[in-house]
Amino acid sequence: METTIRVRRNMMKKLLMVCAIIIGVAGLASAAPTTLITFDEFPLGTMISNQYAGLGIVFLPGDVTGRLPQISEDGAMLTTPVLRPTGEPDYYSYQGDFWMQFTTPVLEVQFDSGYWDVIGTGLINVYNPGGSLIASLTNTTTGVNVTNLTGIGPIGKIYFNSIADGAGADIDNLAFTPIPAPGAILLGSIGVGVVSWLRRRRML
Numbered sequence: 001m002e003t004t005i006r007v008r009r010n011m012m013k014k015l016l017m018v019c020a021i022i023i024g025v026a027g028l029a030s031a032a033p034t035t036l037i038t039f040d041e042f043p044l045g046t047m048i049s050n051q052y053a054g055l056g057i058v059f060l061p062g063d064v065t066g067r068l069p070q071i072s073e074d075g076a077m078l079t080t081p082v083l084r085p086t087g088e089p090d091y092y093s094y095q096g097d098f099w100m101q102f103t104t105p106v107l108e109v110q111f112d113s114g115y116w117d118v119i120g121t122g123l124i125n126v127y128n129p130g131g132s133l134i135a136s137l138t139n140t141t142t143g144v145n146v147t148n149l150t151g152i153g154p155i156g157k158i159y160f161n162s163i164a165d166g167a168g169a170d171i172d173n174l175a176f177t178p179i180p181a182p183g184a185i186l187l188g189s190i191g192v193g194v195v196s197w198l199r200r201r202r203m204l
Helices: 002-029 182-200
Strands: 035-037 057-061 070-072 082-084 097-116 123-127 133-137 143-161 170-178
Touching: 097 123, 133 143
Parallel strands: none
Antiparallel strands: 035 170, 057 097, 070 082, 082 170, 097 143, 097 170, 123 133, 123 143
16 A cells, blocks of 8 residues: 555656656746848838738838838848838938737847948837837937847837938848747746755655
């Protein structure tokens, strides 16, 4: 009888350990890695709206031009193709505005923008998921400017406007880190908690 109880206890220990490991790994695997968009995923001339929705972002027409951005060449940028505003015929080719709307909130965003002719002519407004403005930035250099948004809380959307610059500017190499789904965070926490509980009871 005592041998049977000991065997059952050992089996329970192993079962709990396996469950803890599975839950922990599932939680970590559910956290999406940083997403990178280089805008060479579609042909030149493509007007971009919801083509990247599967990656967690859609692009909306600007408030001023009312036009969607377009994949284009820009030899002045570090890499090409790029995503440029389409302000013509009212503005020059690279002058314009558009919105970047994340389908789920993100914690970090980075992208190149340019080619800027004058410092301080760009407008980059950042909003949280509730629609409140949390940051308003501009280009701090001429040429290619790197915007790195981090440590300001969840980001829901970004407004980009290059109309005030001489010939305008575009963006490239857009990277962002989605916030892990609540389920992933919960699973990871449960996994860690179970392992800690087992260790306290000297079962691991």
